[in-house]
Amino acid sequence: MSLRICRNVTVLEVSPVGQSKRPDEFYEIRLSLPDWDGWKPGQFVMVRPVSWELDLLWARPFSISSVDNESVTIFIQKVGRGTARMARLAPGDQVALWGPLGNSFAMEPDTPTLLLAGGIGIAPFRGYVEHHPHPENLRLFLAHRLPVECYPFGLLSARVDSRCMLEAQPCDLDLIIAAMRAQIAEYAALGGLVLACGPTPFMRTVQTFAAEFGARAQVSLENRMACGVGACLGCVTRDGEGHHVQVCTRGPIFWSDKVQL
Numbered sequence: 001m002s003l004r005i006c007r008n009v010t011v012l013e014v015s016p017v018g019q020s021k022r023p024d025e026f027y028e029i030r031l032s033l034p035d036w037d038g039w040k041p042g043q044f045v046m047v048r049p050v051s052w053e054l055d056l057l058w059a060r061p062f063s064i065s066s067v068d069n070e071s072v073t074i075f076i077q078k079v080g081r082g083t084a085r086m087a088r089l090a091p092g093d094q095v096a097l098w099g100p101l102g103n104s105f106a107m108e109p110d111t112p113t114l115l116l117a118g119g120i121g122i123a124p125f126r127g128y129v130e131h132h133p134h135p136e137n138l139r140l141f142l143a144h145r146l147p148v149e150c151y152p153f154g155l156l157s158a159r160v161d162s163r164c165m166l167e168a169q170p171c172d173l174d175l176i177i178a179a180m181r182a183q184i185a186e187y188a189a190l191g192g193l194v195l196a197c198g199p200t201p202f203m204r205t206v207q208t209f210a211a212e213f214g215a216r217a218q219v220s221l222e223n224r225m226a227c228g229v230g231a232c233l234g235c236v237t238r239d240g241e242g243h244h245v246q247v248c249t250r251g252p253i254f255w256s257d258k259v260q261l
Helices: 081-086 119-131 153-157 170-189 200-213
Strands: 007-017 026-032 044-049 060-063 071-077 094-101 113-118 138-144 161-166 193-197 216-220 236-239 244-246 253-255
Touching: 007 071, 044 071, 044 081, 060 071, 060 081, 060 119, 071 081, 071 119, 113 119, 113 170, 113 200, 119 138, 119 153, 119 193, 138 153, 138 170, 153 161, 161 170, 170 193, 170 200, 193 200, 200 216
Parallel strands: 113 138, 113 193, 138 161, 193 216
Antiparallel strands: 007 026, 007 094, 026 071, 044 060, 044 094, 216 253, 236 244
């Protein structure tokens, strides 16, 4: 994918997710659609509100959650100064956006495909499910620490076979890991595809079980990024041969046996 030009787009809507449980944690932000010539599920955008001026210098990376004829939607969790200020955006505000960036998840319409999401790692799977020609071949598994209403799980569970598990107590983690291991083993035996997105410990678990059972698996990394185009080197990781590579341009998605976590 060639580099995309940065352009200003308009905020159309900012909606809290899971308002009855966590009214200030998760938001969907819908932006006016740039003049893209296409995008693929798993790609991301860099976003920087114009109102930040010189107060916050770096843009923030977000998975593309969904795209329609008028807008592009991102799903954010308020975890720092940048995302806190993005949650206060209002319709009509302008943001600088560049993308779509990075590579995309493999999509094999006739292959059984397991989607493994760790918390906010569910974001890119909304677009994946919406654009998959045979969603009956998909299964979604969400592991989460906050109430499931905080995530767009309902939108996906209405379309595909889905299961979620809450990590409310330390003992829950063992149950979640066991469930992941069993599902990866199942899809490996089927010759299926395993796609995962979430925090690094979640990705390491997927990588370990994929190696154990010989599963074809892809992991989407959440490394910190500042530019999104390979210049700042802030997101560097090591590939399977130990070479340094930029996650923003060589990823963010890697085959699990081709990256060191």
